[in-house]
Amino acid sequence: MRKTLLSLGIATLAFVAAIAQAQQAPIDLPDLGNPADLAISPKEEEEISRQVAAELYYFNYVLEDVEVGEYLNTLGWRLAAFGTEKPPEFRFFMIADPRINAFALPGGYIGMNAGLILAAGTESEVASVMAHEQAHVTQRHAARGQDQGEVETIATWLAVLAAIIAGSANPNVVIGALSLGQGINYNRQVSYTRTNEYEADRVGIRTLAAAGFDPNGMAGFFAKLEQQTRLYGNRLPEILLTHPVNTTRIAEASARAAQYQKREVKNSIDFDLMRARIRVLMSETPSEIGAYFEGELNGGKVTAENQYGLAMALAAQGRYEEADAAIAPLVKANLKSASVPILEARILIGSERTGQGLALLKKTLDALPRHPPTILAYAEALINAGEPAEARRVLLSHEQALGTRIETYRLLSSAAKAQGNIAEAQYQQGVYHYERGDIRSALQQLNAGLRVAGISTADRSRLSAKRQEILEEIPKDQLRRLQRE
Known part of the structure; x- marks a missing residue:
């Protein structure tokens, strides 16, 4: 296959x-x-x-x-x-x-x-x-x-x-x-x-x-x-x-x-912003896609989609001052989309205004406590700012993100590693791979965690339980093949 x-x-x-x-x-x-x-x-x-x-x-x-x-x-x-x-x-x-x-x-x-x-x-x-x-x-x-x-x-x-x-x-x-x-x-x-x-x-x-x-x-x-x-x-x-x-x-x-009532339906702001986001993520070079959005704006297509896309492309190139100027009209417009303050915060952090960026993410999260992208963006920013304990608290205290977003487990692993808790990092990385369907990598991570020197009894039990849970789900023929490998 x-x-x-x-x-x-x-x-x-x-x-x-x-x-x-x-x-x-x-x-x-x-x-x-x-x-x-x-x-x-x-x-x-x-x-x-x-x-x-x-x-x-x-x-x-x-x-x-x-x-x-x-x-x-x-x-x-x-x-x-x-x-x-x-x-x-x-x-x-x-x-x-x-x-x-x-x-x-x-x-x-x-x-x-x-x-x-x-x-x-x-x-x-x-x-x-x-x-x-x-x-x-x-x-x-x-x-x-x-x-x-x-x-x-x-x-x-x-x-x-x-x-x-x-x-x-x-x-x-x-x-x-x-x-x-x-x-x-x-x-x-x-x-x-x-x-x-x-x-x-x-x-x-x-x-x-x-x-x-x-x-x-x-x-x-x-x-x-x-x-x-x-x-x-x-x-x-x-x-x-x-x-x-x-x-x-x-x-x-x-x-x-024609059997249903005719209606005019406007695109949501998130639809417009995600189109721009996808275009940037799918581009091979940020400079080329940045030039595309700049051309659209210069051609008179002054839309939220093009403004967001240009700001994101500029930020990807490390041109944070220009990115800040590009996103300013969207910030002023106070659009009902968390994607704008999340990008603004990343631009602030990239331009070495980390405190302002973290404050903006926290403010956004306080307003949208069940919004996974904001939860994860704030947690990742905290890890990068040297605050892994707070990042872990944010991830574990917002139930909506846990178990529903694979990225949550990767960030929990990063936070644990930054805190020096290698067994916990291996466990969360194992769950991350398991949620992606990569059974082999999941078992490798869990096995590595069990080999950590000085592992606590609680961590050993947790790693072993997850390992056994995964093994019991694998069909016998696949399990034999994995064991041989």
């Missing part, structure tokens, strides 16, 4: 791939008579998602930015609250890929490509993709796409998912990887997915409208994808080349949207 992902690169499982599969055909919803559990259980779906997500983290395909992640979580759970089914434990993450793609894994893991956010013209368009992907999960399309006995093991599903998620170059490689699945008929998979897409459209548009977004967002994005398809050229997998986006799919989405 790792070889497949590494050689082909991350691409898509659902939205763009399946949009391209739509044909001129009437809606034919799947037969709900056979329970999806006959093919694959929810527990197995969760295991599939966990293992695939681990591969994404392993190859650094995930854009691990706390503020971007928080935006996706906020958007995702807002939609989930208005879904037609009880939502699973969704996990949302940004994929560091400039192409316009998104995918849903069976079990609640939803990935959105950075390129999709940048290509969307409105927040409702992004929300339409998210609602569509959530429908794939809640309607259990992955499980319903298989008859009992066709997919017998999680390993088989992993091979199939790796092939579908990966790949932008050689369609023969994708089809070859699909053949690893036991008895899976490739053509039948393509055909069945088409009906899933119509159902995901229907459920997604309903969710979109109920959550207060523009229900026309989906049709608008369909039309945009139709225009974008030609840009992919020969890099597109064969399945997309033979099933392009068509006007029937767009018309169908428009007709469904």
Whole structure:
């Protein structure tokens, strides 16, 4: 699986791939008579998602930015609250890929490509993709796409998912990887997915409208994808080349949207700022992206998005005085987004005004005590300022961050290391790797902690308990392989 992902690169499982599969055909919803559990259980779906997500983290395909992640979580759970089914434990993450793609894994893991956010013209368009992907999960399309006995093991599903998620170059490689699945008929998979897409459209548009977004967002994005398809050229997998986006799919989405009250929906300030943030994070050189934002502003596009992007790009270059001037209009505007004071604080700290920066972060945290990006930004600033004990207190006293943000464990490890508590640092680093799905590294960190000289009885018990908990979750065949290695 790792070889497949590494050689082909991350691409898509659902939205763009399946949009391209739509044909001129009437809606034919799947037969709900056979329970999806006959093919694959929810527990197995969760295991599939966990293992695939681990591969994404392993190859650094995930854009691990706390503020971007928080935006996706906020958007995702807002939609989930208005879904037609009880939502699973969704996990949302940004994929560091400039192409316009998104995918849903069976079990609640939803990935959105950075390129999709940048290509969307409105927040409702992004929300339409998210609602569509959530429908794939809640309607259990992955499980319903298989008859009992066709997919017998999680390993088989992993091979199939790796092939579908990966790949932008050689369609023969994708089809070859699909053949690893036991008895899976490739053509039948393509055909069945088409009906899933119509159902995901229907459920997604309903969710979109109920959550207060523009229900026309989906049709608008369909039309945009139709225009974008030609840009992919020969890099597109064969399945997309033979099933392009068509006007029937767009018309169908428009007709469904017309059933709901028409509304004008403005983009949130966080949508605008995160677009700028993603653009900077995805750029190869801060100077080039800085020049882009400067050009936009000089061209008359004086927006919060461009001002924030320029300030962030300048700060990344160490040009803090210029960054301070760039962000000043946003500070004066008193926008309702914590991303502005967080960036302002980082600029202050970078320009050796650490006390002012820490004070601003504390003020922001006092106003938003349950906001993970502010919690983590303040804790990291405290560690860098030589106050690891206070950083640890901040992390442990704000429940919202614990257990919900992987970055929390990395910072707890850094704080413990700065305090000289190596056993604690190894424990938290082990949990960090475990939450990312990297079992091998997690066990290595925990084992290293157990070998620390002079380790206390409490630390030894804690490390041993976590180690045993992880070992008991590993299937026996994988455990034997790990032990050999």
